[in-house]
Structures are given as C-alpha cells and as structure tokens.
Amino acid sequence: MANNYGLSDAELNLIKTQASRRAEMRREFLKQRTNPWKNASEAGYVFDTALQRFLSMKVTQFEYFTVNKRTSLFGFFVIVVPMFTFGTLIWNERTQREQKIRSGELRYKDRLFKLA
Incomplete structure (x- = not known):
C-alpha cells in the first residue's frame, strides 16, 4: 500500500x-x-x-455599505473601546507617577524622563 x-x-x-x-x-x-x-x-x-x-x-x-447592528458594534469595539481603554491606562499611569513624584516617593534619579 x-x-x-x-x-x-x-x-x-x-x-x-x-x-x-x-x-x-x-x-x-x-x-x-x-x-x-x-x-x-x-x-x-x-x-x-x-x-x-x-x-x-x-x-x-x-x-454599497449599509449601516446595521453588526457593523456598528464592530466599529465601536474595534475603534472606540481600544482608544478609550488605552487612554484610561495612560491617564492612570501618569496620575500615579505624578502622585509619587509630588509626595517624594520617587527620587529624581529614578525617574524615567528627566532633564539631567
């Protein structure tokens, strides 16, 4: 075989x-x-x-494009939700870092972005 x-x-x-x-x-x-x-x-x-x-x-x-429930949900979950999520993550991270800098928990030499 x-x-x-x-x-x-x-x-x-x-x-x-x-x-x-x-x-x-x-x-x-x-x-x-x-x-x-x-x-x-x-x-x-x-x-x-x-x-x-x-x-x-x-x-x-x-x-020939027609707006319907499927295309609307696709646009919402592919464009709006990732942008909002990414923006929220960036805002939270910057707010926490700013709070640590202002309270003195993060020393100047340990910062990621510094002038000198």
Whole structure:
C-alpha cells in the first residue's frame, strides 16, 4: 500500500487535481505574458478578470455599505473601546507617577524622563 500521507484516496485525488489545474493556469499565464504580440495593445500585461472584479469591488465598496447592528458594534469595539481603554491606562499611569513624584516617593534619579 502506497503512502498517502494520512489522506484518503478521494482527498489525495482532489489535491492532485487542484495542483494540476494550478500548474496549467500558470503555464497559460506565462504563455500569454511572454507573447510579445498578444498583449502589446494592453501595455504589456495580461488582463485578469478576477483581479479586475476585486479592484472594482474595492473601489465601490463604500457605495454599497449599509449601516446595521453588526457593523456598528464592530466599529465601536474595534475603534472606540481600544482608544478609550488605552487612554484610561495612560491617564492612570501618569496620575500615579505624578502622585509619587509630588509626595517624594520617587527620587529624581529614578525617574524615567528627566532633564539631567
């Protein structure tokens, strides 16, 4: 019995099919890319429809954006909450350090930011 790397025969055949399809697409792309007469009118690049669809989607994504509960919560928890948390942590740390400096617990030579 041959070593199938712990995969079933169906999975191994699927992987081989995908690899052969990728190799064929790569050969076709290189064939078109290196043909000097085929793409001369297109400024020397191969027109990729999938890439064009992706770029068009990225350009028009704000035209089709709709505000809903999910996007609002995402914006709140990704933008507002981290900014507020970080600001609170910085404010608390500075307040505690200032209190230690004013009460004399922190000597001048032990401070992180000093003039001399």
